[in-house]
Amino acid sequence: MRRAKFVTAGLCLCLLGVTIGLGQGTNKRQEVTTANRHVHQERLWATLQKLGEFGKNPEGGVSRVGFTDADLAGRVYAMGLMQEAGLEVRVDPAGNIFGRRPGSQNLPLLLFGSHIDSVPHGGNYDGDVGSLGAIEVVRALNEQHLTTRHPLEVVLWTNEEGGRFYSGLFGSSAAAGVLPSDIAARRDDKGEKLSDWLTRIGGDASRIAEAKIEHGHVAGYLELHIEQGANLDEAKVPIGVVTGIVGISLRACTATGFANHAGTTPMNRRKDALAAASKAVLAVRDEVRAETGRQVGTVGWMKIEPGASNVIPGKVTFPVELRDLDADKINRIAERVLQRFDAISREENVEISCTQPDLHLPALTAPSFQEAVRASAHEAGLETLDLPSGAGHDAQNAARFAPVGMIFVPSRGGISHSPLEYTSPEQAANGAEVLYRTLLKLDAQLDPRSPH
Numbered sequence: 001m002r003r004a005k006f007v008t009a010g011l012c013l014c015l016l017g018v019t020i021g022l023g024q025g026t027n028k029r030q031e032v033t034t035a036n037r038h039v040h041q042e043r044l045w046a047t048l049q050k051l052g053e054f055g056k057n058p059e060g061g062v063s064r065v066g067f068t069d070a071d072l073a074g075r076v077y078a079m080g081l082m083q084e085a086g087l088e089v090r091v092d093p094a095g096n097i098f099g100r101r102p103g104s105q106n107l108p109l110l111l112f113g114s115h116i117d118s119v120p121h122g123g124n125y126d127g128d129v130g131s132l133g134a135i136e137v138v139r140a141l142n143e144q145h146l147t148t149r150h151p152l153e154v155v156l157w158t159n160e161e162g163g164r165f166y167s168g169l170f171g172s173s174a175a176a177g178v179l180p181s182d183i184a185a186r187r188d189d190k191g192e193k194l195s196d197w198l199t200r201i202g203g204d205a206s207r208i209a210e211a212k213i214e215h216g217h218v219a220g221y222l223e224l225h226i227e228q229g230a231n232l233d234e235a236k237v238p239i240g241v242v243t244g245i246v247g248i249s250l251r252a253c254t255a256t257g258f259a260n261h262a263g264t265t266p267m268n269r270r271k272d273a274l275a276a277a278s279k280a281v282l283a284v285r286d287e288v289r290a291e292t293g294r295q296v297g298t299v300g301w302m303k304i305e306p307g308a309s310n311v312i313p314g315k316v317t318f319p320v321e322l323r324d325l326d327a328d329k330i331n332r333i334a335e336r337v338l339q340r341f342d343a344i345s346r347e348e349n350v351e352i353s354c355t356q357p358d359l360h361l362p363a364l365t366a367p368s369f370q371e372a373v374r375a376s377a378h379e380a381g382l383e384t385l386d387l388p389s390g391a392g393h394d395a396q397n398a399a400r401f402a403p404v405g406m407i408f409v410p411s412r413g414g415i416s417h418s419p420l421e422y423t424s425p426e427q428a429a430n431g432a433e434v435l436y437r438t439l440l441k442l443d444a445q446l447d448p449r450s451p452h
């Protein structure tokens with residue numbers, strides 16, 4: 001039911017323009033001064049730099065892939081920060097780290113956070129700004145001697161980038177109850193077991209179903225994140241109000257022909273898997289372009305076998321990845337792509353087959369949460385831009401059990417998943433300040449009639 005509602009709303013919002021909002025009728029951007037900041041820019045920056053030591057690369061940035069020693073060390077550091085901020089820290093069976101701060105009333109909790117794992121050769125800001133920004137918010141609340149009505153929990157989700165064992169959003173998929181049933185038995189290509197890694201990080205593969213968060217347990221989920229695109233940087237706007245997060249459908253496809261001698265096999269007697277796969281790549285692009293909207297489709301790599309200049313390729317494997325805010329549109333395009341693959345199979349005398357998709361459903365953020373983010377930014381003297389997220393985030397899984405909101409801060413040049421990724425100390429602190437204010441706003445607005 002809930003899913004259907006999101007999709008319907010997605011249709012209305014499918015042409016998400018970008019809208020710049022200015023605070024309180026003023027057309028002049030107020031300077032952000034320490035007077036209207038509750039979070040500490042230097043303190044937040046110092047923790048970001050320190051976290052960047054774990055998995056640090058000589059070329060800059062980090063390789064802190066989920067379920068690796070570097071990730072484990074980063075988690076220990078972050079848990080220490082959470083404890084220093086007075087949070088009661090626990091790790092769930094999926095390895096997600098939660099830090100609790102009690103509220104004054106018996107209400108569902110407000111959950112906020114991000115992830116601290118990275119892609120290989122990634123940057124210092126993807127996930128880290130939102131995770132350490134969330135912990136900075138708790139330190140600021142402590143300094144203001146504020147107790148919220150709702151209990152607060154900071155969450156650091158496990159293996160968001162999907163470096164090992166799973167395609168991404170691992171921890172939040174467990175919380176949403178959408179992990180595949182074979183997950184605990186998975187091994188990587190080195191033969192290492194996911195279950196062993198879960199034990200090492202404080203989780204428990206045999207109890208992973210218990211990581212599911214039921215409806216009603218969480219009043220709302222907020223995530224601060226770098227944009228990973230260039231909209232905010234180009235518009236010179238410090239805060240993005242995220243309207244929705246795209247869904248991602250990923251299939252593994254194989255073109256199977258016949259490997260044969262490149263000199264002796266006449267052109268009309270070939271079953272050239274690479275020729276067929278090449279047509280398939282263009283078919284994906286054509287079908288994605290055939291509709292208006294912001295949907296995207298990508299074939300990101302190919303493996304050609306046997307892979308010799310004098311042998312006709314016998315087998316080609318490649319992924320087909322589709323993204324959009326509207327799940328129906330993704331399915332519709334996927335269907336047309338598969339029909340085109342059937343036609344190419346016949347034309348080229350090569351069999352093209354694809355697996356069922358790994359699917360991360362799209363999610364829209366709650367309009368009331370968008371408004372809370374917008375108003376919080378304006379009150380802090382920060383302009384906002386409404387925009388969708390083309391990257392996947394844990395918030396889309398959280399949307400399965402609670403209303404969600406997301407705050408974006410700029411990525412210099414729109415660069416991410418790279419050592420060149422950069423968000424300035426001021427931009428990171430702006431995001432944390434907006435997170436602080438949004439949390440307090442939602443704490444006041446949500447569950448107005450408390451049972452006590």
Ligand SMILES: [Zn+2]
Pocket residue numbers: 115126127160225
């Ligand atoms: Zn991220």
